[in-house]
Amino acid sequence: MKRNSMRASLIAILVVSAIAVGAIAAGARPKLGLDLQGGISATYTPVFEGDQPDDLDEVLAQTITIIRQRIDTLGVAEPEISQVGGDIQVQLPGVTDADRANEIIGRTAQLGFYPVARLLQPGTEEYNETAACIIETDQPDLDPWIPSPDRPAPDQGVVCGAELLPGLTQDDLESILESAPSESATEPGEGADVESDPSGEPTPASSPSDTSTESSGDGEPAATVRAAQEDASEAPTPTGTDAPSPSEDPTTPASIDDIDFGDGLPADAPRPYKYVIDPPPQTAEGHELTGSDIESATPGLVGQSYGVTLEFNAEGTEAFRVGTSDAACDRDDPNNGRPGLLAIVLDDLVESAPTMAEGVLCGEGLSSGATITTGSPESAEDLAVVLSAGALPVTLEPTTFTTVSPTLGSSSLRSGLVAGLVGLVLVALYLLWFYRLLGAIAIGSLLIFGALVFGTITLMGRFGFALTLAGVAGIIVAIGITADSSIIYFERIRDEVAVGKTTRLAVARGFDSAFRTNLAGNTVTLVAAVILYALALGPVRGFAFTLGLATLLDLVIMWSWTRAVVGLLAGRGILGPSIRRRQAAPLPAPASDAGGVP
Amino acid sequence: MSRFTIDIVGNMRRWGIVSAVLVIASLLALGIRGLDLSIDFVGGSAFTLEGIESGLTVAEIRTAAEDAGATDVRVQLVEGDEGEAGALVRTSELTPGSQRAQDVQDALVEITNPTALDEDFVGPSWGRQISVKALQALVVFLLAILAYISFRLQFKMAVVAIVTLAHDLLVTLGIYALFGLPFSPNTVIALLTILGYSLYDTVVVFDRVQENTAHLGTPGRRTYQQMVNTSLNEVLWRSLNTSITSLLPVLSLLVFGAQLLGATTLRDLALALSIGMLLGVYSSLFVAGPLLAWWRGRDDDMQALAAQHADLGYAETVAPAVDVVTEARRPVTSEYVRGEGKRRRR
Numbered sequence: 001m002k003r004n005s006m007r008a009s010l011i012a013i014l015v016v017s018a019i020a021v022g023a024i025a026a027g028a029r030p031k032l033g034l035d036l037q038g039g040i041s042a043t044y045t046p047v048f049e050g051d052q053p054d055d056l057d058e059v060l061a062q063t064i065t066i067i068r069q070r071i072d073t074l075g076v077a078e079p080e081i082s083q084v085g086g087d088i089q090v091q092l093p094g095v096t097d098a099d100r101a102n103e104i105i106g107r108t109a110q111l112g113f114y115p116v117a118r119l120l121q122p123g124t125e126e127y128n129e130t131a132a133c134i135i136e137t138d139q140p141d142l143d144p145w146i147p148s149p150d151r152p153a154p155d156q157g158v159v160c161g162a163e164l165l166p167g168l169t170q171d172d173l174e175s176i177l178e179s180a181p182s183e184s185a186t187e188p189g190e191g192a193d194v195e196s197d198p199s200g201e202p203t204p205a206s207s208p209s210d211t212s213t214e215s216s217g218d219g220e221p222a223a224t225v226r227a228a229q230e231d232a233s234e235a236p237t238p239t240g241t242d243a244p245s246p247s248e249d250p251t252t253p254a255s256i257d258d259i260d261f262g263d264g265l266p267a268d269a270p271r272p273y274k275y276v277i278d279p280p281p282q283t284a285e286g287h288e289l290t291g292s293d294i295e296s297a298t299p300g301l302v303g304q305s306y307g308v309t310l311e312f313n314a315e316g317t318e319a320f321r322v323g324t325s326d327a328a329c330d331r332d333d334p335n336n337g338r339p340g341l342l343a344i345v346l347d348d349l350v351e352s353a354p355t356m357a358e359g360v361l362c363g364e365g366l367s368s369g370a371t372i373t374t375g376s377p378e379s380a381e382d383l384a385v386v387l388s389a390g391a392l393p394v395t396l397e398p399t400t401f402t403t404v405s406p407t408l409g410s411s412s413l414r415s416g417l418v419a420g421l422v423g424l425v426l427v428a429l430y431l432l433w434f435y436r437l438l439g440a441i442a443i444g445s446l447l448i449f450g451a452l453v454f455g456t457i458t459l460m461g462r463f464g465f466a467l468t469l470a471g472v473a474g475i476i477v478a479i480g481i482t483a484d485s486s487i488i489y490f491e492r493i494r495d496e497v498a499v500g501k502t503t504r505l506a507v508a509r510g511f512d513s514a515f516r517t518n519l520a521g522n523t524v525t526l527v528a529a530v531i532l533y534a535l536a537l538g539p540v541r542g543f544a545f546t547l548g549l550a551t552l553l554d555l556v557i558m559w560s561w562t563r564a565v566v567g568l569l570a571g572r573g574i575l576g577p578s579i580r581r582r583q584a585a586p587l588p589a590p591a592s593d594a595g596g597v598p
Numbered sequence: 599m600s601r602f603t604i605d606i607v608g609n610m611r612r613w614g615i616v617s618a619v620l621v622i623a624s625l626l627a628l629g630i631r632g633l634d635l636s637i638d639f640v641g642g643s644a645f646t647l648e649g650i651e652s653g654l655t656v657a658e659i660r661t662a663a664e665d666a667g668a669t670d671v672r673v674q675l676v677e678g679d680e681g682e683a684g685a686l687v688r689t690s691e692l693t694p695g696s697q698r699a700q701d702v703q704d705a706l707v708e709i710t711n712p713t714a715l716d717e718d719f720v721g722p723s724w725g726r727q728i729s730v731k732a733l734q735a736l737v738v739f740l741l742a743i744l745a746y747i748s749f750r751l752q753f754k755m756a757v758v759a760i761v762t763l764a765h766d767l768l769v770t771l772g773i774y775a776l777f778g779l780p781f782s783p784n785t786v787i788a789l790l791t792i793l794g795y796s797l798y799d800t801v802v803v804f805d806r807v808q809e810n811t812a813h814l815g816t817p818g819r820r821t822y823q824q825m826v827n828t829s830l831n832e833v834l835w836r837s838l839n840t841s842i843t844s845l846l847p848v849l850s851l852l853v854f855g856a857q858l859l860g861a862t863t864l865r866d867l868a869l870a871l872s873i874g875m876l877l878g879v880y881s882s883l884f885v886a887g888p889l890l891a892w893w894r895g896r897d898d899d900m901q902a903l904a905a906q907h908a909d910l911g912y913a914e915t916v917a918p919a920v921d922v923v924t925e926a927r928r929p930v931t932s933e934y935v936r937g938e939g940k941r942r943r944r
Contacts (some may be wrong), residue, residue, distance in 0.1 A: 042694075043724065045721070045723065067789050083645065085727075098694065098717060099694075099695060099700070102694045102695045103695060106695065115717060119680075155628055213670045243686055249726070285611075311778075356852055396696075397693075397721070398693065398719060398721065399720065399723060399724040400695050400718075400719060400720045400721065400724055401694045401717065401718070401719035402716070402717070402718045402719070403715055403716045403717050403718070405648065405714035405715075405819070407648065407713075408646070408648060408716060411740075415854045415864065416851075416854075416864060418854050419847070419850045419851040419853070419854040419864065419868075420847065420850075420851075422847075422850040422853075422854065423846055423847025423848070423849075423850040423851065424846070424847065426846040426850060427843045427846050427847060430839075430842060430843060431843065432726075434839060449866075455922070469864060470784065470867070472864075472871035473851065473864060473867045473868075476847045476851050477791060477847070477848065477871065478846070479843075479844075480843050480844025480845075480846075480847060480848070481798075481844075483840070483843035483844070484798075484840040484843065484844065487836055487839045487840050488802065488836055488840075488841065491833075491835050491836040495832060500875065513809070516805070517801075517802055517805045517806075520750055520801050520805055521798040521801050521802055522798075523746065523750075524743060524746065524794060524797045524801055525794045525795075525798055527739070527742050527743065527746065528790060528791070528793060528794040528797075529737055531735055531738050531739045531742065531793075532735055532790055535731055535735040535738065540783065540786070540787050540790075543787050543791075543867075547791070547794075
């Protein structure tokens with residue numbers, strides 16, 4: 001019965017190890033930390049103007065969202081941005097341009113509202129005159145199109161949209177040529193994106209999100225809701241029903257390949273709109289509306305649709321009223337060619353450009369209770385984050401900033417692996433010399449340990465655990481712990497044999513007490529690892545994790561491998577010589593030992 | 599049994615003096631020289647220059663950095679991975695992205711012409727934060743261990759284990775201060791690991807003492823001191839072998855990590871671990887054991903046992919001779935066979 005359980009546990013551990021070895025052979029590799037693959041690791045501390053806000057966590061979460069958006073412009077495959085205590089930790093594997101990374105992350109969010117003068121279609125001449133909005137990256141796991149670092153900024157009078165339109169196809173081009181020779185004011189693709197306002201004017205819309213209306217709650221809340229509703233129901237109106245704008249440029253090329261987009265990208269690249277903007281609306285006293293005038297932006301149900309409710313400070317409220325009023329005038333005047341949009345621009349990208357709802361009147365505008373309807377709850381949340389970014393009273397200051405070149409990372413990894421292997425071989429040789437056959441069993445436990453640790457860490461990599469240099473050190477330290485559990489056991493067996501027990505009895509009894517000792521010792525190490533992991537910062541955690549993992553694996557291996565193999569071999573009587581070797585000669589005769597107390 | 603035995607407990611005074619000298623020397627070294635704290639604790643900037651032009655001197659690089667506006671510059675020349683030269687430059691804080699940081703970086707690049715440059719910046723508040731965190735971790739750890747050992751073994755053993763630990767920690771820090779070794783967060787990791795090791799060793803020793811305590815009474819043949827001494831000798835081989843097998847990988851880490859530019863993580867860890875492990879095996883045998891024997895031996899029941907022992911005519915305070923040990927262990931054997939549970943609960 002006992003032998004059966006030994007066989008079962010032995011088979012189990014061997015099967016698990018074989019799976020691990022198989023996975024490694026099949027090419028599975030652990031996820032490497034920054035210090036092993038190169039990249040930038042930085043910690044930023046938020047510095048607040050005035051008092052630290054009560055809802056620090058929320059502010060940090062919003063800041064992280066903003067940073068994440070910005071980091072997309074770096075073309076990083078797996079950026080990790082997380083909150084660590086009151087700080088924000090940013091890990092950018094493979095990024096080497098430290099200055100740009102720091103500039104992009106540490107920059108204060110710039111949110112602004114700009115009246116839109118014209119909307120530019122990709123491919124038109126005017127579109128191509130300004131700098132390109134997007135560039136192509138070669139990162140394999142990434143959306144290949146990211147915002148260009150040299151994209152136009154608001155002070156140049158042109159900004160790019162955040163959302164990419166589907167790329168042009170030959171069919172699109174032909175349908176455009178058939179329906180309307182103009183490219184400057186019509187949609188290239190589906191009409192669903194186009195928003196027509198209640199008066200029936202063509203309003204090439206607007207927003208990356210489904211932002212559709214802006215309506216007043218001022219004095220007549222019922223009107224707000226109704227306006228929003230009407231708009232929502234009219235949203236899917238197809239483009240074709242509206243009269244197209246008069247053509248301005250009749251010399252449209254016939255083939256898609258002939259179009260010069262001026263940015264060096266293929267014709268079917270998804271490009272965003274460009275918005276020609278005017279300076280932000282200002283009050284009579286000259287206060288320009290900026291994102292810092294926003295006091296709150298709350299996502300939620302607006303009437304019967306989802307949207308964001310905005311609160312401004314006094315100056316902001318007045319400037320916003322001016323802005324919405326002007327946009328409403330543009331909307332009501334179809335002849336000036338202005339689309340009547342108010343663009344919300346974050347970090348040089350138009351996040352949303354809402355149209356004015358019916359309730360917003362030319363000459364009056366919105367003086368309070370501004371809401372922006374977006375349609376879905378998700379898009380409302382997204383827009384609220386963008387709007388809140390302008391209100392964040394926070395600048396980020398780097399507290400730690402570390403760059404590791406990829407060459408340094410790989411040479412660190414190499415020397416860590418070499419050190420581990422050499423250590424393993426040395427320990428194996430020593431155990432073999434000192435314990436002979438038992439030593440071979442201990443070497444087996446080290447090999448299983450290696451396979452299981454590697455397998456577990458590779459598996460954990462799937463869930464985001466990255467192996468760092470400190471983690472490698474933790475594993476190397478754990479080699480000693482694994483060897484120790486065998487040593488405690490073997491010494492115990494020798495003790496038992498020395499006081500006259502048979503090998504078989506010594507092996508059985510020895511295991512119980514050795515396992516108890518090992519459990520006590522490993523508990524201490526495990527407690528240390530858990531406390532380190534919970535309390536420490538940075539690289540210490542990687543070390544604590546691998547150390548704790550190795551300690552647990554050690555107990556498993558001692559139970560299922562060492563106990564089983566020693567037990568099974570002892571049953572066959574092959575272990576005797578290697579147990580008795582050291583103290584063989586003067587071993588007291590068993591007979592003299594059996595008599596109890598003399 | 600041909601095992602050699604050392605009279606560890608009998609020579610208590612000698613080990614006491616050795617440890618006292620070590621501790622006092624460490625305190626003096628810490629007080630006078632202090633620790634060479636890395637930028638992670640005190641804040642600052644560091645540049646790692648790989649593959650720099652050969653023939654540059656420390657002074658040339660330092661002057662270049664100082665001329666560009668860096669203060670408190672310290673330069674260390676290192677040999678890189680494939681024999682090429684490299685340098686580590688430490689300065690006071692240069693905020694990333696600032697003009698001064700750029701100037702210093704440009705100056706360093708100009709004079710050394712490296713193949714790659716890594717920068718490292720730590721703000722002043724960060725260091726304080728991790729120091730506080732490390733101390734917190736230490737206190738929580740010690741309390742947890744005190745509770746665990748008290749529960750698993752004995753309260754006095756727990757206290758002795760922690761005193762032993764403090765001894766190891768203090769002497770390791772003393773060695774760091776004395777030789778001016780760089781003290782980084784990795785050293786802290788290593789120190790915390792040493793605590794684990796030292797405790798592990800001590801727990802293994804005390805576990806055996808506890809086991810043997812059960813057989814102290816009846817024949818009245820051994821005093822507590824002698825029993826502790828026997829226990830220490832019983833685990834001696836285990837301690838030596840474990841230490842050797844633990845040290846081998848760490849030493850290989852030290853050898854392969856030390857040569858590497860920038861991989862200070864490995865070197866810092868391995869150095870502190872090597873020192874701490876050696877201390878750990880010394881202290882678990884020569885500090886923890888004697889201290890426990892002395893303290894627990896002062897208890898009334900153990901005094902009574904010692905008196906009884908003296909009456910029986912065993913006058914020697916040294917460990918019993920080898921054959922006596924064998925005899926003394928005999929009841930251990932017989933009861934061992936009968937059942938573990940009963941024996942342990944005594």
